[in-house]
Amino acid sequence: MGQTINGVLRRHGLVLAFIVFLASVALNADAFLTPGNILDVLRQVSITGMMALGVTFVVLTGRLDLSVGSLLTLLTVIVVDQHNIAGPFPAIVMTLMAGMMVGAFNGLLVGFLGLNALIVTLAMLSFLQGLVLFYSGGSNVNVQNAQDTWFAVFGRGDFLGLPVPVVLFLAGAVIAGLVLQFTTFGRRVYAVGGNETASIFSGIDARWTVFWTYVLSGLTTGVAAVIMGSRVMGAQNTIGQGYELTVLAGVILGGTSLLGGSGSIWRTVIGISMLGFIQNGLLLLGFPYYVQWLVTWVVIIIAVWIDLGAKRGRIFA
Amino acid sequence: MSHATDIGTKSALQTVAIWLLRNHIWVFLALTVAVFSIASPYFLTLNNLGNILTQGAFIGILAIGMTMVMIDGEIDLSVGAVLALASALAIGLQDYMGVWPAVFLGLMSGAALGFLNGTLIALSGMHSFIVTLGGLIGIRGLVFVYTGENALMVPDFSYTEIPEIYLGPISLTAIIFFALAIFFQWVLSSTRHGRETYAVGDNIEAAHDAGINVKRHKIINFTICGTLAAVCGILLSMRLGTAEPNAGRIWELWTIIAVVLGGTRLQGGFGSMWMTIGGVLTLAVLRNGLRLLNTPNYVELMVMGAVLVLALVLDKLLNHRGET
Numbered sequence: 001m002g003q004t005i006n007g008v009l010r011r012h013g014l015v016l017a018f019i020v021f022l023a024s025v026a027l028n029a030d031a032f033l034t035p036g037n038i039l040d041v042l043r044q045v046s047i048t049g050m051m052a053l054g055v056t057f058v059v060l061t062g063r064l065d066l067s068v069g070s071l072l073t074l075l076t077v078i079v080v081d082q083h084n085i086a087g088p089f090p091a092i093v094m095t096l097m098a099g100m101m102v103g104a105f106n107g108l109l110v111g112f113l114g115l116n117a118l119i120v121t122l123a124m125l126s127f128l129q130g131l132v133l134f135y136s137g138g139s140n141v142n143v144q145n146a147q148d149t150w151f152a153v154f155g156r157g158d159f160l161g162l163p164v165p166v167v168l169f170l171a172g173a174v175i176a177g178l179v180l181q182f183t184t185f186g187r188r189v190y191a192v193g194g195n196e197t198a199s200i201f202s203g204i205d206a207r208w209t210v211f212w213t214y215v216l217s218g219l220t221t222g223v224a225a226v227i228m229g230s231r232v233m234g235a236q237n238t239i240g241q242g243y244e245l246t247v248l249a250g251v252i253l254g255g256t257s258l259l260g261g262s263g264s265i266w267r268t269v270i271g272i273s274m275l276g277f278i279q280n281g282l283l284l285l286g287f288p289y290y291v292q293w294l295v296t297w298v299v300i301i302i303a304v305w306i307d308l309g310a311k312r313g314r315i316f317a
Numbered sequence: 318m319s320h321a322t323d324i325g326t327k328s329a330l331q332t333v334a335i336w337l338l339r340n341h342i343w344v345f346l347a348l349t350v351a352v353f354s355i356a357s358p359y360f361l362t363l364n365n366l367g368n369i370l371t372q373g374a375f376i377g378i379l380a381i382g383m384t385m386v387m388i389d390g391e392i393d394l395s396v397g398a399v400l401a402l403a404s405a406l407a408i409g410l411q412d413y414m415g416v417w418p419a420v421f422l423g424l425m426s427g428a429a430l431g432f433l434n435g436t437l438i439a440l441s442g443m444h445s446f447i448v449t450l451g452g453l454i455g456i457r458g459l460v461f462v463y464t465g466e467n468a469l470m471v472p473d474f475s476y477t478e479i480p481e482i483y484l485g486p487i488s489l490t491a492i493i494f495f496a497l498a499i500f501f502q503w504v505l506s507s508t509r510h511g512r513e514t515y516a517v518g519d520n521i522e523a524a525h526d527a528g529i530n531v532k533r534h535k536i537i538n539f540t541i542c543g544t545l546a547a548v549c550g551i552l553l554s555m556r557l558g559t560a561e562p563n564a565g566r567i568w569e570l571w572t573i574i575a576v577v578l579g580g581t582r583l584q585g586g587f588g589s590m591w592m593t594i595g596g597v598l599t600l601a602v603l604r605n606g607l608r609l610l611n612t613p614n615y616v617e618l619m620v621m622g623a624v625l626v627l628a629l630v631l632d633k634l635l636n637h638r639g640e641t
Contacts (some may be wrong), residue, residue: 119577127619130619293461316440
């Protein structure tokens with residue numbers, strides 16, 4: 001019996017904790033678990049969630065990507081600006097391409113030159129922030145003729161009764177989950193993260209695997225930027241600041257190990273959603289917005305500690 | 318690192334070359350100083366050099382603690398938030414207890430949060446990146462809870478005159494930075510705690526087997542890092558006379574940049590305060606010099622990113638050559 005409880009806790013402790021949290025907030029705030037509010041939360045997390053999908057691949061190889069927040073800013077500025085110049089469709093294509101190019105550059109430095117991922121993506125964070133100011137000249141950009149463009153559909157539209165950003169996020173999650181679980185590339189990501197030396201000896205080119213995870217991270221940030229630009233119909237120079245930390249917090253909260261090799265997409269979806277529901281629930285309970293940061297701190301420590309303790313079989317290291 | 322064994326057979330030129338390769342940050346610093354001196358007539362003045370030292374000292378004090386933690390092979394992302402809390406407490410509590418007790422409590426808040434970070438890391442075995450990322454988010458929340466998202470103003474502005482002591486062009490803030498750096502260099506090179514720091518960072522299991530109390534050791538280093546962040550926050554509150562809840566945001570990133578630029582490695586086991594001083598000064602010179610040249614803000618950000626990657630590449634190339 002004890003064994004079974006331990007096993008269930010180990011595998012689904014996170015989900016159980018999530019359900020307990022949802023229930024306890026729902027008891028105190030009637031509006032919390034209504035379909036409308038749930039969709040609102042999902043709409044809010046769709047941008048960070050989308051970014052987290054790509055970052056999960058990077059973290060699974062045992063690397064980090066801190067540049068996604070600045071990249072989101074840059075790509076949102078690009079998609080809005082290019083929308084005014086070239087129209088919605090070329091703007092979206094350009095944005096996704098630019099995202100993948102930045103990802104490829106990260107991947108080149110980390111995968112092929114073997115430089116430290118934290119520092120490289122930190123440098124990229126700084127560089128991209130400069131690039132944003134260079135590109136925009138320091139001024140905000142707005143979508144002109146906002147009324148007669150179909151671009152608004154990504155951030156504000158509905159599809160079969162669901163908000164389009166939520167549909168995009170969930171579809172992205174399903175695709176990412178399938179890629180990770182059922183393709184050679186997905187298995188290589190786990191292999192490189194689990195034991196890089198062993199993966200190289202078994203004939204995996206770890207350099208290319210790492211490279212492609214960064215490209216993916218750039219791509220999902222590109223999609224997130226399209227959603228962001230379409231929702232705001234404009235872009236400020238600081239629009240994505242600090243997003244890299246929220247994204248990482250979500251991935252970590254889901255229980256994906258920073259050492260690589262262990263974690264999954266559905267865990268990231270749960271982790272990111274948890275952050276969204278914590279934020280929303282605390283606001284509904286009438287707390288000031290910054291209390292969510294305190295709660296996030298406590299939740300991250302407890303969730304990761306329990307996860308680690310369950311894997312290790314004892315609580316203390 | 319086999320170069321120590323055959324150092325006797327090498328010529329003086331080679332010895333100099335090896336020293337330069339291992340301390341490339343100082344070479345780079347000299348180059349940047351030379352370039353800016355030629356490019357701007359205002360750069361190489363006593364006044365401006367004093368300014369650079371003061372400006373660099375804030376990140377520098379954070380960088381000292383970060384170096385200790387990074388030689389241990391750990392990282393502390395929460396220093397920016399700890400700094401903000403210490404500066405808010407040092408100013409906010411003055412109404413209730415006077416200046417120095419408030420400053421003391423601000424300092425203690427940093428020590429306590431550093432101790433908390435270290436204890437959580439040691440007890441749980443979680444990666445310091447996760448624990449201090451949580452701290453970065455949560456401690457900022459504490460700052461907002463305490464200040465109620467307002468900037469706190471010092472009740473008596475004589476508080477801002479405390480650091481206005483100068484030794485020639487060098488401010489008290491800069492003197493504190495150098496004194497702390499030299500003290501912790503002494504700790505690293507001449508005390509048991511310092512030797513243990515390298516041992517733990519180099520090979521934590523071997524360090525444990527050799528009888529080092531690794532957990533206690535890490536808690537001490539995180540407490541040092543938190544305390545120094547509080548020192549920085551208090552000096553900042555003295556300089557500004559206000560405590561803003563958003564103070565020190567992304568300073569943890571600048572700090573990491575300064576330390577890594579100096580040559581201390583994130584993997585642990587390697588680094589020194591001399592390197593960190595070099596990194597801090599290089600960062601300060603770059604920021605100051607680019608501003609004197611009237612370059613737009615974005616150039617500074619892009620140069621910083623490029624220099625950081627360059628430093629990593631150099632470190633990789635030079636050390637491969639040095640080791641074989």
